[in-house]
Amino acid sequence: RTRGSHLERSRSPLQVGAELYGFAGYQADVEVIRLMMETLALSGLHHLQFELGHVGIYQSLVRQAGLNAQQEVTLFELLQRKAHTELVDFVDQSGINSAMQSMLLALPELCGDASVLATARHVLKAADEDVHEALETLDMIQKALNIHFPLLDVHLDLTELRGYHYKTGVVFAAFVSGFGREIARGGRYDQICKHAGESRPATGFSADLKVLARLGRKVRGQPEIKAIIAPASNDSELHVLIRDLRANGKIVIEAMPNQPIDKHPMGCTEKLVQNNGQWQIEPILN
Template identity: 35%
Template sequence: MSNWLLPESLADILPAEARRIEELRRNLLDLYRTYGFELVAPPLVEYLESLQAVSGTDLNLRTTKVIDQISGRTMGVRADMTPQVARIDAHLLNREGLTRLCYCGSVLHARPAGLLSDRELLQIGAEIFGHAGVESDIEVIDLALESVARAGVQAPRLDLNYPGIGRFLIERDPVLKEYGPAVFELLNAKDIPGLRELGKRIGCLPETTQYLLDLMSLYGGVEVLDKARTALPDAVEIREALHSLRTLVDALPGQDITIDLADIGSGYGYHSGLVFSVYAEGWHDALVRGGRFDGIGRMYGRARAATGFSLDLRKLSAGLSPAEAIFAIRAPWGQQEALRAAIHELRQAGEVVIQMLPGQAEHSLDEFVINRELRLEGDQWQLRAI
């Protein structure tokens, strides 16, 4: 095997693209700061028990396991930073009131999430702890939409759903309750024959099967909310869920919004309320995923209301138009005081000045286009176009 080959679904990022990803990171973290979010930086690896705060989700299968050479205990390379941030809120900060936290760092998936997915992501996100109302959901969705707008994404589409509705329909049937994750997979795939077969095989209530089949048809525009009120049982839990969705839709006028009440994702063991995704032309999958995950801090000794979102900066950047090279200035090598002063002044002004080392030949650059040079004219260093 050639020693420069990388493992499957891992890739290097070359100069111009790496610069753009870093600019996106700075831009978005500065944006989150204007909303009052405080930056935290958890470690890349932790003991496995700490990372797997949410048991029974595919997140656990994506966690890469390693052995700590000091303690002998099993550690995990994080596959998602949300449990770590919840740990910081619950155990380290331990604040009584509302806390806004943001973060950015690499995460590693033991297996790619999809056929076109990478195993290493540069995850950035923002989360609100300590507020249970729909108002905090509105804030994080506003921030998520502004994040992709800052990156130059055109015409994003916001997709909403509420896993609690499907969970309520499943858990009200004592026979079906233990098959919750399997039913969620059938709902996600809109597998009508599979759902019918499962219902008959285990003997669940016919009305439960029908409600779940109706749930699969509840997708489209905001009119889905009105259809859901008549198609689903008149229960407090469902009324509250639909009310939260309506409140959110009304708070986001002018946005392109779709609703799919059967599109649960991995929410059976993770999310507790509203879930959302942001899609845009040019990306094969959701750009942003987020939602409410109340109680995730319970494992760390403190269950708190929580909502937030995250996105992969590498995926975001890859779907944009190719990163453009920036203009640079060429300068000769020399230690003359006047030359050094001229170069310093240009760099202080934000210009890129590449000083040509002795014997350096002209070569192509991925990130820079040299369109000017410093020339000594008389006793003055002048900037001239090439």
């Protein structure tokens, strides 16, 4: 996807989201996805692309193939890049059987609309039962989403491994045209509390409220709220100017010592700089 604008470059995100604990069924994932979609709608974001995957498919195939830790790292990286030629070379040299090779090589092609699931059941027919259970879960979820959000553009991707190292099942994300990354994401993480001696089913989503607010204003045609950042300084003239600007309705954020003021900090679009002994407002350039 293309790189987005400065809207996405928040160094201090304000997280919003929801979690549902204690139920392992796909219905909990559907409920969390519904909450996520309603949150985006309340932000004014309606024309979305929705991506759905299941990390359990990859995890099960890796176990079945008997890959070692280094091979797993290599496979993960190749799938994320969808590097077909390198993937062919990798499986050819991996020592795994031909049926397993065919399944791993098929993974990057298993993306698209709901018809992908039928294709996956066929090409992954030699996979362990965990894979077929995961495919059934994806089928149930996409059917439920079709009922709740019949106009939603659902894209299935069986190599979507966002959060692979802590997610345990379904993963999902929402995208909006013109923005370089997901605006909300989530998934299942049933083992998240295992280190504390308690392993409960869990699913949830998160988003950056600042990003949603800015995108929502953009969609509604409202001007972006502009803020000015001022450097950390004891200069009395600077502080007089800051008070005057605030008195006239301007938003001025005072930086902490050693904090840079030229990389869109906290969404600021302008900065106060001193030129020839005079404090002036200048735009923050990309």
